[in-house]
Amino acid sequence: MITRKTRRGIVGLVLLTAVSFWVSRQQEIDIPDPVSGLDTKLNYVLRDFELQFFDENGLPTINMQAPVLRNDPELQQGTIEQPVLRLNQGNAIWDLDADTAIVTADKEHVKLTGKVRVQRFDLSSGNQVELHTSEVRIEVTPQTASTDEPVNIFNGPNHVSAIGLDLDMKANTFKLKQQVRAIYAVN
Numbered sequence: 001m002i003t004r005k006t007r008r009g010i011v012g013l014v015l016l017t018a019v020s021f022w023v024s025r026q027q028e029i030d031i032p033d034p035v036s037g038l039d040t041k042l043n044y045v046l047r048d049f050e051l052q053f054f055d056e057n058g059l060p061t062i063n064m065q066a067p068v069l070r071n072d073p074e075l076q077q078g079t080i081e082q083p084v085l086r087l088n089q090g091n092a093i094w095d096l097d098a099d100t101a102i103v104t105a106d107k108e109h110v111k112l113t114g115k116v117r118v119q120r121f122d123l124s125s126g127n128q129v130e131l132h133t134s135e136v137r138i139e140v141t142p143q144t145a146s147t148d149e150p151v152n153i154f155n156g157p158n159h160v161s162a163i164g165l166d167l168d169m170k171a172n173t174f175k176l177k178q179q180v181r182a183i184y185a186v187n
Helices: 004-026
Strands: 044-054 060-072 077-081 084-089 092-097 100-104 109-122 128-139 144-155 158-168 173-183
Touching: 128 158, 144 173
Parallel strands: none
Antiparallel strands: 044 060, 060 077, 060 084, 077 100, 084 092, 092 109, 100 109, 109 128, 128 144, 144 158, 158 173
């Protein structure tokens, strides 16, 4: 059985709770005015990050992983250490990795440097081509790549080397610029 003193305490507590709730609902929320002239360019570092891009059907198109990404707003570029990229193109998968990648602010131009490896795997035929060089410039929207550095291309036992390359990833074509040497395996 509840005593009169306990009952009064419970009623008083319920009454105070109801009044507190009512007073808090009556106060207007003070929203600060937007800050004008704020510089949205940030200087930041991301560690152990992964970016995933999807097409209009929700299918993955690009995946990028790296241990460090640094953004420099003054230079308007990002620097990525040890990037690993995967580009899905319907019937082919492109894997790219390098020691360093530099990305412009508009994200349309990427420069891979150091030990650069570009690999294409054709899903329909199972064929694989691998390219090694020290620098590759990528144009993102047209999906082209080029270099003026020495290039080594491996396709199974076949090996082609040259100085310079223009690559069209959409059309799956490439043009070797100069000093081309090839070694083909004979069946």
